[in-house]
Amino acid sequence: MGGKSSSRPAPPSPLLSKPWREINWNDKQGTLQHVNAIRPKTEGxxxxxxxxxxxxxxxxxxxxxxxxxxxxxxxxxxxxxxSFGESCTKKHTTHKFNNGNQDTFYHFVINDTMGLSNDCSRSTRNNRVRDIEKALKGHVSEGYTFNPECRISMDDPFVNLKPSANDKVHVLVFVIDANKFTPMIEKAVETFQDIREEAIRLNIPQVVLLTKIDEFCPESQQDVKNVYKIKTLKEKMKEVSARVGIPVNCIFPVKNYSEEMDLNSDTDALILSALKHILQLGNDHLNNHYA
Ligand SMILES: Nc1nc2c(ncn2[C@@H]2O[C@H](COP(=O)(O)OP(=O)(O)O)[C@@H](O)[C@H]2O)c(=O)[nH]1
Ligand SMILES: [Mg+2]
Structure with a gap:
């Protein structure tokens, strides 16, 4: 830092000669079968x-x-x-996923939560943390409309006072834009830690999805298959791990579909790989706590 140096600027970070994680890039059907086979022991x-x-x-x-x-x-x-970055997700909605033949569903669901902006007030953040704690425990019913100004009241008709194993959350995913993970999001990181504390109390596994890697590193935009060879991305994953407190082996870089018209087999493989690991952790949690 600072000081005069006669040395030349460092060359751009080269790719590692070998990927540090293995991804099955060429067998989508095999990975889909694997994803489909991750299912809880209890029917329904x-x-x-x-x-x-x-x-x-x-x-x-x-x-x-x-x-x-x-x-x-x-x-x-x-x-x-x-484009103004406003959150569209206010209603608690459970997303189900059917496979090619429409009437059969995969054995997992995803709930989105209302996103926070980095500059929101402490009370808004605290309300969100309390709401997410309730969602983790299965108290928030389908259709509940989150209110940024106040936390969920246990008297609300959309509160489920007696959640079943199916209502509870089995794996918590922090979604983080790789490009925006800077010291500037200190407050968001504090909120993640508050939410993690509750997840830890409930023994719910936690993972990070590191998104927009196509914008973060041009090497992955050129070829998604480079993902685990890119040094700067590995460094970013270590930084996220250190600050959020989630081990690197529970952090998954992804490139979401955003502008494309057609699927790309490498993008698919990376998304499926992250999904497979998330499901395995969720299923292990179910087997360990509800079997
Ligand atoms: N380039 C790129 N854009 C993305 C990616 N994921 C999301 N986006 C874009 O980022 C913006 C916000 O995404 P959205 O899914 O609505 O974020 P949310 O508020 O967390 O639900 C949208 O314009 C998306 O198209 C990604 O992996 N790569
Ligand atoms: Mg959204």
Whole structure:
């Protein structure tokens, strides 16, 4: 830092010669079968995934991307935030995923949560943390409309006082834009930690989805298959791990579908790989706590 140096500027960070994680890039059908085989032991039980993150992090896009990959065609991005970064997700909605032949569903569901902006007030953040704690425990029913100004009251008709195993969350996912993970989001990181504390109390596993890697590193935009060879991305994952407190092996970089018209097999493979690990963690939690 500072000081005069006669040495030449460092060359751009090269790719590692070998990827540091293995991804099955060429067998989508095999991975889909694997994803389909991750199912709870109890008939009718689903693995419930809860997404949390700042507005614009890519939560809705991830849901749309998973839908598109599983249905093997691009799904309409019905829920993506507008260009002002306003959160579209106020109603508690459970997203289900059917496979190609429409009437059978995968054994998992995803709930989105209302995104926070980084500059929102302490009381808004506290309200969100309390709401998410209730959602983790299964108290928030389908159709509840989140209110940024106040937390959920246990008297609300949309509060489920006696949640079943199916209503509870089995894996918590923090969705983080790789480009925006700077010291500037200190407050958001504090909120993640508050939410994590409750998840830890409930033994709910937590993972991070690191989104928009196509914007973060041009090497991945050129070829998604480079993802685990990019040094700067590995460094970013370590930084997220250190600050959020989630181990690197529970952090998954993804590129969501955002502008494309057609699916891309490498983008699919990365999304499916993240989904597979999330489902395995959720299913392990179910087997360990409800079997
Ligand atoms: N380039 C790129 N854009 C993305 C990615 N994920 C989301 N986006 C875009 O980021 C914006 C916010 O995404 P959205 O899913 O609505 O964020 P949410 O508020 O967390 O639900 C939208 O314009 C998306 O198209 C990604 O992986 N790469
Ligand atoms: Mg959204």
């Amino acid at each position: 039980q689903v693995i419930r995934i809860l997404l949390h993150g700042l507005v614009g992090a890519g939560k809705s896009s991830f849901i749309n991307s998973v839908k598109s990959v599983l249905q093997e065609r691009m799904c309409l991005p019905a829920l993506v935030a507008n």
